[in-house]
Amino acid sequence: MIFGHQDHFFSLVDSLSAIRLLSRIPLEGVSEGRLLERALEALIEYQDLEQCSIFLLEGEVLRCAVGGGLDTFGRRVPEQPATGGAGMLFSVGEGIMGLALESGQIQYCRNCKTDPRFKPFANTTLFYGDGSLISAPIVSDDEVLGVLNVSHHLPEFFQTWQQHFLMLFANFLGRLLHLHRLVNRLEERISSRTQALAQSLEESERLRARYQERSIMDELTGLCNRRYFFAEGEPMLARAVRYGHPLGLMLIDVDQLRGLNDKWGHLAGDQAICRIAETLQKExxxxxxxxxxxxSEFALLLPHTLPDGLESMAGRIQAAVAELELRPQDEPVNLSVSIGMTTLCRQPDIRLVDQLELLYSQAGYALAQCKQAGRNRRLFYAAELEPALGPLPDE
Incomplete structure (x- = not known):
C-alpha cells in the first residue's frame, strides 16, 4: 500500500514537472510548430505515454500539427508527422477528437477496439487503435484551439487523476498557444508597421529630394534655375571680394526665339534652347x-576670370552655337546668341546680394545694347549705356 502511494506521489511530481517545463517555453523567437513540439517533449518526458499528438483547428477541421512517441530505439522524441492525408483530418463531431472539439470536454476512450466513437488514424504511425485514448480540448477563453491526444496500448490505462492532469495540461497549453499567437501577431504588426514606416520615410526622402531638385533645377535643360543661381552666386561673389579675385558675369540670350516659336512651334524652340544649353555646358x-x-536667357558666372577671359569664352560660345544644326520640318535654321558681359568692381559699402544684383543689371544693359545693335553680338557693360537704354524691364 505504501508503494502504491509512493508511485502515485511520484506520478504527481512528474505531472507538475511537465507543467513546469511547459511554463518555461519562450513565446518570442520560436515558431508555433516548435512551441507545440516542445510541449509534447515536456509531456512525453514525464508521463508514461506511448503516443501523443496535437491537432489544431483550421477552419472547420482538425489537422495534425505535431505528434510523437517511442522511436525504434525506445527513446521518446516528438516528430513532425506527414500532413495532408485524409486520415489526419477530423471534422466537428467526428471520432473522439471531433467530439472533444464539439463539446469542449475531455473524451476518454477506454478501449479503442470496442468503442464505436473511435476513428483510427489511417495509414499513420501516431496511433493504430489499440489500447486507450484521451482527447483533451486545447482551450483558451472558451475558444477551442485544437485537441491534445494521448494514448497507451493497454485498455483502461488512464486513471482519474491522469485525466484531470491532461485537462490541466491542455488548458495550460491553450493559454500558452493563445499568448504565443498574440505575441507573434503583435510582432508581425510591429514589423509590418516598421516596414511601412521605413517605406514611407524612404518615399518621403525621394519626394523631398525630387522637389528640392525641381526647386533648383530647370526641367527643360537640366541646368540650375534662377533661384539656385542667385543663392549660389552670392558665396562665389563673397569669396572673390574677400580674396580680391577677379569675377566675370555673362548674360546669354537666344536670338529671335519668339520668331522660331511662331514659325515652327514651341517644340522647335525647346529644341533650340536644349541644344544651346548643351553647348554652354561644354564651354x-x-x-x-x-x-x-x-x-531664352542664360547666366554664366566665372570666378578668377578677367575681361580678356570673358571675351575669349564669349567668342567660343558664339562660334559653337553658330555650328549647331537645327532642322524643324527638314528646313535648316541658323541659331545665334547675344552676350552681355561685366566684371566685379570694388564697392565695399554695398551688400553682397545687392552687388550680385548690380552685376546682373550691368550685364543686362550690355545685353540689351547687343539686341538693339542687331543681335549675334557681345558687349561689355559701360556706365554710359544706362542713360541711353533707360531702366531694364522686370524679368
Whole structure:
C-alpha cells in the first residue's frame, strides 16, 4: 500500500514537472510548430505515454500539427508527422477528437477496439487503435484551439487523476498557444508597421529630394534655375571680394526665339534652347556657375576670370552655337546668341546680394545694347549705356 502511494506521489511530481517545463517555453523567437513540439517533449518526458499528438483547428477541421512517441530505439522524441492525408483530418463531431472539439470536454476512450466513437488514424504511425485514448480540448477563453491526444496500448490505462492532469495540461497549453499567437501577431504588426514606416520615410526622402531638385533645377535643360543661381552666386561673389579675385558675369540670350516659336512651334524652340544649353555646358569650366534664368536667357558666372577671359569664352560660345544644326520640318535654321558681359568692381559699402544684383543689371544693359545693335553680338557693360537704354524691364 505504501508503494502504491509512493508511485502515485511520484506520478504527481512528474505531472507538475511537465507543467513546469511547459511554463518555461519562450513565446518570442520560436515558431508555433516548435512551441507545440516542445510541449509534447515536456509531456512525453514525464508521463508514461506511448503516443501523443496535437491537432489544431483550421477552419472547420482538425489537422495534425505535431505528434510523437517511442522511436525504434525506445527513446521518446516528438516528430513532425506527414500532413495532408485524409486520415489526419477530423471534422466537428467526428471520432473522439471531433467530439472533444464539439463539446469542449475531455473524451476518454477506454478501449479503442470496442468503442464505436473511435476513428483510427489511417495509414499513420501516431496511433493504430489499440489500447486507450484521451482527447483533451486545447482551450483558451472558451475558444477551442485544437485537441491534445494521448494514448497507451493497454485498455483502461488512464486513471482519474491522469485525466484531470491532461485537462490541466491542455488548458495550460491553450493559454500558452493563445499568448504565443498574440505575441507573434503583435510582432508581425510591429514589423509590418516598421516596414511601412521605413517605406514611407524612404518615399518621403525621394519626394523631398525630387522637389528640392525641381526647386533648383530647370526641367527643360537640366541646368540650375534662377533661384539656385542667385543663392549660389552670392558665396562665389563673397569669396572673390574677400580674396580680391577677379569675377566675370555673362548674360546669354537666344536670338529671335519668339520668331522660331511662331514659325515652327514651341517644340522647335525647346529644341533650340536644349541644344544651346548643351553647348554652354561644354564651354563652361569646372567651378563656373551656369543657369537658365528665363525662357531664352542664360547666366554664366566665372570666378578668377578677367575681361580678356570673358571675351575669349564669349567668342567660343558664339562660334559653337553658330555650328549647331537645327532642322524643324527638314528646313535648316541658323541659331545665334547675344552676350552681355561685366566684371566685379570694388564697392565695399554695398551688400553682397545687392552687388550680385548690380552685376546682373550691368550685364543686362550690355545685353540689351547687343539686341538693339542687331543681335549675334557681345558687349561689355559701360556706365554710359544706362542713360541711353533707360531702366531694364522686370524679368
Amino acid at each position: 563652361a569650366r569646372t567651378g563656373d556657375l551656369l543657369a537658365r534664368l528665363g525662357d
